[in-house]
Ligand code: NDP
């Protein structure tokens with residue numbers, strides 16, 4: 001039975017990836033931080049087959065201990081401080097976890113695999129935020145990186161460190177440059193989930209409006225369940241490499257609002273949406289849209305859920321959740 005260690009097990013992608021690997025017969029270990037992590041119960045309930053190990057990306061010795069216990073064939077480094085807006089106010093801690101944390105886990109894997117550098121296959125969760133002030137449209141693996149946030153800068157560090165460990169030590173280390181992917185498990189601080197929760201509550205008469213930042217922002221949004229499949233496929237390749245994973249389509253926040261409100265039968269949402277500069281960012285990324293050709297050709301990966309399907313899935317989930325919470 002192959003074994004895998006996932007950092008970031010409590011996050012959106014950690015849960016989907018754990019489900020995928022358990023279904024494939026893997027022995028799955030998840031790294032969980034803190035002495036009383038509030039999301040432990042969620043992980044235990046959602047993926048009861050996962051064995052949780054305590055550790056933190058900032059603590060090399062905890063990573064080494066986790067590797068010794070899990071004896072993994074594959075390590076997926078999904079752990080990060082991942083909210084871009086937060087990274088301006090907390091640039092240092094974002095750099096330490098999202099950037100230096102990658103170096104820590106790479107170094108732990110290198111030390112653990114000292115007898116055979118390719119013993120463990122490693123996945124790094126890189127991001128389209130690395131493209132920032134985009135140098136070409138659509139963005140592909142060879143596009144020059146120009147990050148526009150402390151989060152993006154930290155991801156660039158992790159991305160190049162992963163490539164450096166592959167080239168320096170012969171590690172099977174791959175980097176997935178993933179564009180935005182969402183789901184009913186998305187954190188409520190991200191715009192898609194913020195909108196799906198608000199729309200559900202507005203439909204149920206629990207709130208009147210939602211306050212957002214830049215409505216002109218555009219993103220290449222896919223479904224997280226599809227994207228973890230690409231992560232796994234990367235580690236099944238004979239050679240490690242880097243891949244863009246995206247839909248190749250871009251949509252605005254306005255289009256997202258159209259679809260979300262349509263899902264609850266509201267055609268004109270103008271009275272339900274307000275704007276506040278507090279949700280604007282010091283710098284925005286430009287036209288983010290990815291070219292997934294390499295992932296399609298080499299990995300045989302394709303997305304299953306389209307943008308309207310994704311928005312509908314999220315709003316329907318939140319209608320159900322909010323109805324239960326409100327006792328309706
Ligand atoms: P989430 O924010 O949902 O999850 C982040 C995870 O990182 C949580 O499990 C969190 O644990 C963990 N974490 C935070 N700090 C530490 C630490 N010091 N040590 C160990 N773990 C830590 O992110 P997603 O699931 O959405 O994303 C997974 C990865 O993919 C992230 O690295 C993200 O940056 C990257 N990514 C995501 C994209 C997306 O659209 N979702 C696109 C491109 C890249 P805790 O619960 O304890 O806080």
Ligand code: GDR
Nearest residue numbers: 082084127128129179180189190191192212213214217279
């Ligand atoms: P992003 O996701 O920054 O792309 O990072 P987010 O959903 O936070 O923002 C997307 C766009 O929406 C605009 N926006 C708002 N965003 C939030 N959060 N709240 C608002 O009220 C709001 N109003 C408008 C933003 O300005 C932005 O343009 C996500 C994370 O998962 C990263 O970890 C990952 O690397 C990238 O996706 C790819």
